[in-house]
Amino acid sequence: MTSAKDATPTKRRGRRPAGEDTRAALLEAARAVFAEGGYDGATVRAIAARAGVDAAMVNHWFGGKEGLFAQAVLQVPFDFRDVLDEVTADGPQHLGRNIVRAFVTRWDGAGGEVFTALVRSVTAREEALHLLKETLVSRIFAGITSAAGSDQAELRAGLCASQVIGLGMARYVARMEPLASADIDTLVETIAPTLQRYLTGDIGFPG
Amino acid sequence: MTSAKDATPTKRRGRRPAGEDTRAALLEAARAVFAEGGYDGATVRAIAARAGVDAAMVNHWFGGKEGLFAQAVLQVPFDFRDVLDEVTADGPQHLGRNIVRAFVTRWDGAGGEVFTALVRSVTAREEALHLLKETLVSRIFAGITSAAGSDQAELRAGLCASQVIGLGMARYVARMEPLASADIDTLVETIAPTLQRYLTGDIGFPG
Structure with a gap:
């Protein structure tokens, strides 16, 4: 803020303890801009402007748009180890319940913006699609099926991903x-048994 | 085809029995173009060019881009009464199995193009979102829950939609x-019990 007339809060750069505050503002702005237009529709310039910082800060903190997307859209709601620990904490019979809680809590916390940003980017860019598959399926659900010692681990992980993604589509996008x-609680009650069966139940074919 | 040099098959309009052939060519072209760029990215001109017909034919046969989208992306794979009849034909205990078969057969038949076109358009336009909700949820799943005489019909319909949409996302888009x-058969074996429980099983809360 350089004058009393200019009261836009996002321009009060002088008040920030620099670093982390700028980074946090960029992450928040990025989620909103990616949710509006998807990966392709978002520009580093628009995100920086919304955060009230110089566009060069995006490169400084995230190495560019891709890194910012990864941090803002993929990694904030899905700190893989946290999710994995949380989901597996109560043993194999509570995986379904804990998965619904873990995802919905994180997605509701980000107001559905993160998931919407992800989907809009997935349909626009192969790269976002790859990130989704790598993170959601390979890391989280494969980690869970591995922790559960499941047979047909890939099929089980894919089935879980399909229900969780479908819940996200229905609740946040559509x-x-x-x-x-x-x-x-309603979501846990209704959807957890689906995930529990996909992970530890009888899914028919033996392989 | 007006000369021997002009051998492009799509320009052989003279050979067509006019009407229905033009209409079919426009539907096929529309699915491909909508799948590539979504509703917003598609133009009537591009679709007509791909079909090898005059752009005015789009208005003639479909009343415009919206009508063409409805016919090409929404209505061809989902003739509501057909789906409803097919799904409910074997009684309430086979709804889950029949839903998986009905959707996957139709989506596989259209090569995943229709579903991809739908999702890309859903994320770009509120109108496509509305169409998805109206058709997939209101007409198909609400029709099914109504036929099954289910309690909590809307919740059950939404749960089914979430799993079916998630399957489409995993199988065709991602x-x-x-x-x-x-x-x-693998999809039926693994996913049908989920839909069956959503429709006729215990989903916890009584309302």
Whole structure:
């Protein structure tokens, strides 16, 4: 803020303890801009402007748009080890319940913006698609099936991903009622048994 | 075809019995163009050019881009009454199995193009989102829950939609293996029990 007339909060760069504050502002701005237009529709310039910082800060903190996308859209809601620890903490019979809680809590916390940004980018860019597959399926669900010692681990992981992605599509992207407004307990009660069966139940074919 | 040099098959309009042939060519071209760029990225001109017909034919046969989208992307794979009849033909205990077969057969038949076109358009346009919600949820799944006489019909319909949409995302848009290459029997065996429970099983809360 350089004058009393200029009261836009996002321009109060002088008040920030620099570093982390700039980084946090960029992450928040990035989620909003990626959710609006997807990866292709977002520009480093637009994100920096929304955060009220210089565009060079994007390169400084994230190495560019791709790194910012990874941090803002993929990594913030899915700190893989945290999710894995949280989901597996109560043993194999509570995986389904814990998965629904872990995902919905994180997605609701980001207001659905992160998931929407992800989907809009997935449909626009092969790269976002790759990131989704790598992170959501390979890291999280494969980590879970591995922790559970499941047979047919890849099929089970894929089935879980399909239900979780579908929940995200219905709740955040399409905002279908009553799923969009359902409380977390309803989602756990209704969807956890699906994931539990996919992970540890009888899914038919032996391989 | 007006000269021997002009051998492009799509220009052989003279050989067509006019009408229905033009219409079919436009539908096929529209699916490809909508799958590539989504609703916003597609133009009537590009679709007509791909079909080898005059752009005015789009208005003549479909009343414009929206009508063409509805016919090419929404209505061809989902003739609501057909799907409903097929799914409900074997009684309430086979709904899950029949839903998986009905959707996957139609989506595989259109090569995943239709579903991909739908998702890319959903993320770009509120209108496509509305169409998806109206058709997939309201008409198909609400029709099924209504036919099954289910309690909590809207919640059950939404849960089914979430799993079916998630399957489409995994199999056609993200092409996650092994779901992308799985045969239909594997998909029925693994996913039908989920839909069956959502429709006729215990989903916890009584309302």
